[in-house]
Amino acid sequence: MPHENHETMAALARQLRVDAVRAADAAGSGHPTSSMSAAELGAVLLARHLRYDFERPGHPGNDRLVLSKGHASPLLYAMYRAAGVIDDEQLLSFRSRGSVFEGHPTPRLPWVDVATGSLGQGLPVGVGMALAGKFLDRAPYRVWVLSGDGEMAEGSVWEAVEHAAYRGLDNLTLIVDVNRLGQRGPTRLEHDLGAYARRLKAFGWHTREIDGHDVAAVDEALTEARATTGAPTAILAATRKGRGVAEVEDRDGKHGKPLPDAAAAVAELGGRPDVTIPVAGPPATPAPSAAPARSAEPELPRYRTGDEVATRDAFGKALAALGAVREDVVALDGEVGDSTRADLFAKEHPERYFECWIAEQQLVAAAVGLAVRGYVPYAATFGAFLTRAYDFVRMAAVSRAGINLVGSHAGVAIGQDGPSQMGLEDLAMFRAVHGSTVLYPCDAHQTARLTAAMADLAGVRYLRTTRGKTPVLYGPDEDFPIGGSKVLRASADDRATVVAAGVTVPEALRAADELARGGVSVRVIDLYSVKPVDAETLAEAADRTGCLITVEDHRPEGGLGDAVAEALAAVDRPPPRLCRLAVYDMPGSASPEEQLHAAGIDAAGITAAVRTMLGRLVTA
Template sequence: MANYHKLEAKTVDELKDIANKIRIHSITSTQTAKSGHPTSCSSIAEILSVLFFNTMRYKVSDPRDPSSDRFVLSKGHAAPALYAAWAEAGLFPASDLKNLRKFGSDLEGHPTPRLNFIDVGTGSLGQGLAIANGMAYVGKNYDKANYRVYCLIGDGESAEGSIWEALAFASYYKLDNLCVIFDVNRLGQSEPTALGHDMDTYRKRLEAFGFNPIVVDGHDIEQIVKAFYVASNTKEKPTALLAKTYKGKNFPKIEDLENWHGKALGDQADRVIQHLQGLLKNPGPSQIHPLKPLKDDAPAVDITNIKLASPPSYKIGELVATRSAYGSALVKIAKSNPRVIALDGDMKNSTFSENLRKYDPTRYIECFIAEQSLVGTAIGAACRDRTVPFISTFATFFTRAFDQLRMGAISQSNINVVGSHCGVSIGEDGPSQMGLEDLAMFRSIPGCTVFYPGDAVATERAIELAANTKGITFTRVSRPATPVLYSNDQVFQIGKALIHRKSNKDQVLIIGAGVTLHEALNASIELAKGGIGARVMDPFTIKPIDKDGIIKNAKECGGLIIVVEDHYPEGGLGEAVLSAVALEKNIIVKHLAVQEVPRSGPPNVLIDHYGLSAKKIIDAARELIKLF
């Protein structure tokens, strides 16, 4: 290729030395830990050597500099090799590598952002590429900067469908600032991979997906350097470097053999290290030094203190679906901050994320029906605080991406998830479309804030709060139009419930959220006609739940609580309330929820049939009061 200059022989030798030093470090660190994946590290040693000491531009003094190239190690079990590369680059002493996997050490078995040179946690395989896509999309379309994104994928993990979702996304959006590296070392954990070293099939598949595939000997420094050069000069399509490698490369009597996955070398270590040291031309400190960023051209970004551009403007009693209010709120916060973006899985006209697309199409990313890619892309877009992503689809479809969400929490990611069409209240579409497990799922994610707004005003404020909340947030919105309950100046706080229809003679506390809040209010009105005072609570957030508010109001209502939710009984609002009062004496909780797989039908019929209607709440209240 024109303008490409072959490396000097001295430079090639230096890069080979760094690769073998990475191997030595990987062996010694896993020996100390008595566990790890040194053979998986060995197959990528030359790739990391070239990336970190020839190709990538970054600052050792500031690993997350916004203008630096990004690297995602999707095959996270090869973490010791990545740690070794950073140690060789001078970020920390190589002696620290012996703290691998020790309790209290940030050099964990798989990478996490506890380390200042790691953007995202990896190790649950198949997720790195979607994250890299998010980084690359932001770099190309929002930052408009020169940084490039590199993602290293194991051939075993390429069996994951999420990889192919992400490949389709990268090709569709012509992410030419992205280079995907497949470490084709032939061996999986328990047996050889499906394709082994069939490089031609890999090439054909990547070409069919719209990539520029380059097959290289993954242990040939010159081939790898040239391939990265070609990738950087390829326009309008991403590049896939298909590296034919060997597991345990340069490990005599171990290289390319089965049954060495995930094992320290044990009594073979000294012999292998001695062999590797014999390959070094310069056993001393590396003479090549990491390069600085291409240009400090990533713009300064401020994503703090995001506000609604205008306050809610609804009338009390006006019928508005909370999913519609989400679309309105999304545009309002986007108006106040240019880094607010929306991603959806081809549901934008149902979730109302299309409102942002209409307002500013450049800040809407269509991820199509590929929910794992959808969530992963958002995690990547949020890295290094470059954007504030809101992700939406039907609440039930996020179950497909639970692993991505779980890893998002490990990655300390700030993403905002909005699930619509929750519960039996969606009606005739039937159980496959009904989010009935979503609250349980999101409540189980560490650090996740779960909003469940009761009307349009609450929804707009929930979205505003979510935009400024660290960690993952989930906002549950409903399909049916329901009356506006709150004045436009109502103040909402995370972890603070709101009370409706309070009196000094209340005999029961009814807690509802979303559509069931309205059923609870209707029940309270009817109960009052019969002389029964029923206080109604809107929790606003399910996690954190307003524990103190629930206990205080329950005691004022004689210790009787009814919780009604459009969700299965496990893990939702009811169990959040039960946990809140678990150590309190003389508090009884009656839990109304969807007890079986529901059927299709009109929303009002389903709400009544599955025990969530005002009528069923009235019956439950009378029975509870009678018993206690």
């Protein structure tokens, strides 16, 4: 591309500042000062180093730009205007109702890969993109992450720093806008670039310390980053918040506010330049090898009815089988692959397996980054440990990312390990995610079929698996539609309905058999799809029996019981009597059988609950 001289880049930086001021002024809100500090960084990157075809955002050779400091969105939108892909009217629609130019960037814009704004996420997701580029796509694109200095305090950043260095991601460049001021005052390290550099070098990064307002220095540093091999590069740029306007420059208390006098600020910045930059396109790049179309149906594992098989085992075998027919499927694990059974995928497809170690935020972030590049990730760890990464899950939904998360060792059924290892809140947290799918299979064939079905779903998908063995209830060719359920016991004489999922399904069946021996007939529903839920089958059961007992190896808040109650509340008919069995107390260490009994969610607890409920109906 033609070399853009430094005077042109300086003029572009002034324009980016002016446009940031104008956008925030039009909105009456926003973060212009945080945008102004990074203007030279954005200008030089856009004019000299970014390789991107804005008309083809999906070009396999396009560089990826992640604005980790998402509150500086006016800078990003100003860059788009300078590239000629949006006009002034669109820029000034910033933060207005219906505008795609939101307060923090989201993929509603075709050039934005991931939503940002929750600080500390841009670099971890960038690591996932860089992993795809280096090890899967084997494409020449670079991943540029523009970060704020305040977010360098986030632990997730250092999970990413360590992982990027370990994997030698020399296609990743972190640009840190060290503008010294956070929301409520100075950042921890202020302008001590050396302190940042020492930390990053200790992890194995190549670093460069520069004056972030010197376009020549920025240009030289970005050139050096592109030439560095064997390690990721961090450019530590000393800048001043609100640069160019004396009333706000490097002054505390100006964060997140439009400038008091935008017209005066624009004048002080030198008026309104009108610079349009021809952004260099990417090199010719073949399409990645990942192909979403199946070469065949996966040969899912098959078991004999009545055998005892852990659903986590079925998950691992099904995932490996899926990987054999779909090159776009990748697996990630949080250093527990021998427990989640993700290691079965690793043995058969090692080139598409990513060990993320005990770093759950990086685990989920890498899955998001890989999904952005067109892959179908399955990320697995203990259900309890996914709570650490919940903000990444939440933001994955904002990013419209398609990721599969698998939580094993759920509930008190894990036994002696005790409550620190028990996923007891996972159904609630995943049900609360916008557009999510939440699945809790009870047997091996159900698990295998749902594992394969997840690959073609949209949004965040969660599969809950069980540590211990459970009986195989279904045949290998049984169908399990998303949003469905299975009625395992039913008759015209049913007096109550037991709704279960996962480990409580065989307990519910045992309870039904015990009750039948006493002359009490109950319906049993396997509600394997917790979200979306089969409201029609639940409503029919409520109409027929009038009493529903939900039983779950989960806290009472937000799980199976709430899913059932919400579904029935939406039906225009009198509500049934509802009893909810769940884990109400704090468990300790005990055998799985003792745990289920203590929580009142085993066959004995279900039987007692049904009898109590029916007894109340008789005396009512």
